Amino acid sequence: MSDESRVAIVTGAADGNRPEPAPRRAPRAPRAPGAPGEAGTLGVMDGLMQPRPLTIAHILERAERLHAHKHVTTAGTERLTYAEVADHTRRLATALDRLGVPAGARVGTFAGNHRRHLELCLAVPATKRVLHTINIRLSAEHIEYIVDHAEDDVVFVDRGLLPRIWPSADRLPRVRHWVVLPDGSDMAIPADPRILDHDELIASGDPFAGSFEDAFTLEDENLASGLCYTSGTTGPPKGVLYSHRSTVLHCLGTLAAGLIGLSESDVVMPIVPLFHATAWGLPYGAMMAGASLVLPGGSADPAHLLRLIETERVTVAGAVPTVWTSLVPDLRSYDLSATRCLLGGGSAVPPALSETYRAALGVPITHSWGMTEVSPVGAIGGTRTRHREATEEQRVAVRAAQGQPMPLVNVRIVDVETGGELPRDGHAVGELQVAGPWVAGGYFRAEGEDGFTGDGWLRTGDLATIDAEGYLRLVDRMEDLIKSGGEWISSIELETVIASHPDVVEVAVIARPDPRWAERPVAYVVLRDGSATTAGQLLRHITPMVAKWWLPDAFVFMSALPRTGTGKLSKSALRDSARAP
Incomplete structure (x- = not known):
């Protein structure tokens, strides 16, 4: 079944009535050994484990029940506990019902990194809608294209960003409501019945009681949860439609020890925007682990970011190399001693930049590689135990690699001309292809299918080498x-x-x-x-x-x-x- 048809067939309580919890599916009986049509003398049989689906609702519920005292801090000026965030998310769930947003509908967000946006990242997919995070830096032409292509039913937009998108409103007739998120700005709001105030909407209803997981039990964990569009540098933006299953598995990947390894003791600061594959999945991972979250708000001012890392004792942060470069002049002016992992992605991290951080903080910038189609993280860099005896020059070379694939992610390189797989010797250069449970298998509305091989691997367009230890090193983009x-x-x-x-x-x-x-x-x-x-x-x-x-x-x-x-x-x-x- 295509992703598009999955979205179309999901049913829900568009009239505001809370859906009844779906009955738990009983486990199937094991196949009898040697049943007809089964291979081998003993045959095959199912395990007897509970077939409970993987859901984003579980991430929210776990944070609410086990880590209610942990905090979400926005821009250093607002600090709420996970319990308070959960309460707002429950109110938001009922507000979406009152607006008549059907299950499966796309809900757009045009916003920065703040607590209200995080609540949308939880409430929208948890209630069986599809979160569509819109890149606020795109041109008006691209914004109109993707909002129309996604067929967004409602768009939540920061007040300060409203002038960027409101001129397009009349060209986007499918959007029934524009909900304005307060962001500290005093931007004028047009008088229009389509425009609603977010906080008034939330305050007007009571949060529903009970379990998110029970209220919004999924019939199928492969139902769509999020929609993110590629940047459109080589053609029209393409929609990547994430599922609950892919999102939860990617979330667990961020907890993998020895890689990013998010844990309850961390304070995580996603500088990368929430519109970029939900800030590389870091907020979901932090909530699953019970780590506190720091959201920088709408400012990328170096002094603001450095002050937040210092005062909030941030341990893990993620940003594109441009941001890390902007912080270099003032690195030694702040106490950043709490940091243990600084992630770089979006483009290659120059080795000199990574080594500048290692010299100043004792923590290099850790390479990560991925794409929107990979949810987005597919590989994480850094040295391993076997490199302890290596020379410093050798360790620098290892840190300069894009890294090893995350658990459950498979990578290969193939000859551009023949399509044959190339050896993992660190020398052969071929097109990087990737497969795994959080890797896209197609694009929304089946556009761009030439981006996949006949056996289902994603063609990345990157040229790379892979060595015998699985370290991935990008050589170039094919077009570059x-x-x-x-x-x-x-x-x-x-x-x-x-x-x-x-x-x-x-x-x-x-x-x-x-x-x-x-x-x-x-x-x-x-x-x-x-x-x-x-x-x-x-x-x-x-x-x-x-x-x-x-x-x-x-x-x-x-x-x-x-x-x-x-x-x-x-x-x-x-x-x-x-x-x-």
Whole structure:
């Protein structure tokens, strides 16, 4: 059954009546050994375990029952316990019923990282609706496309962000209600019957009593729970439709010891936006583990983030490399001694950046690799016990890898031309493909099916190596490789050596058309404030590290590099600039 049809057939209490708890399914009787049609002399049989579905409601219920005293802090100004968050979530569940939002309907959110958004991440899927987190950084054209494509029934939007999306309201007739979330701003709210106030909506009803899991028992754990769209850098955004099963299993993956290893003693701060695959699943993992949560609100100001990490004694935080780079100048001005794991993702973490954090805090930035289609985390970096005897240079090289796949995630590399699987020797380069229970098996409304192999693996578009220990190292995106004079140049490797210069903050290397060589590399560089480093100095710095024909034809200095809506470098924008006359 397709994901689209699953959403369509779910039924619920759109009229506001609380659904009766569904009866628990009785376990099936074991198959008799040797039954007809079964292989082997002994046959096969089912286990006798309870077939209880994996649900997001269980994450909420566990946090409420076992960790009610733990806190969710927003921007350092609001602190609520999990018990209070659960109460608000219960009220939100009844409010969705009063609005007539049917089970299976998509509920959009256009909001920052704060407590009310977290409550939506819990209430919407727990009540059998589908959470659609909308990227607030997208263009109006893309926002309208995905809201219409998702057929959102209701959209919850931060008051300060309302001017970004309200001009599109009349072009989105399927949205029946726009619910405004208070965010501390005093932005004017248009007089329109479609606009509702979130806090008034919540306050007007009583929270339902009883168990979330009993009230919203799932008939099938594979029912849709969340919808997140890709950034659309290579075509229209594609919808990735998560299930309760995939979300809970990914959540448990974040608790895996030796990787991220979230635990009850942690204080977790997702700097990465909630609209990006629910902040990499960190809030769900934190609540499952009983860890406290710190949400930074709408500000990415370095001083604000560093102050939160210090005052809240944050132990685990996740952000894209751009954010980690912005914090470097003031790292030593704050007490960040509580940190034990700093996750980087969204794009490759430059080794020099990771080592800067290790030198300052004793904690490097840990690589993670994933995609929206992988929920999003598929691999976690870092050294293992066998590296204790390695040289420091060897450990730096290991930390620079994207890491080993998380439990239940399978990876392989295949020859781009033949599709044959390549050896795991750390040298063979092929397209990275991935499979697992929290990896997409298709796109919403069956668009982009060429992104999957005939045997069901996701084609990532990344070129990578895998070594004998399973360490994954990205070589490049397939579209970012540079072919000069018939030879391949890795933009990622070239970026790494350029970024090793102490004055380089960011760098992106792209191919520029060349009449003789077909393509030649050009480096776009952001230098530290006050740096007088020249192109010639950068060229001399990297010359000993790469082949002569890898050396960029030009260095273009910029104050900032263009970015996609998810904060990744936008090489397509740079390529357009390079092609411009």
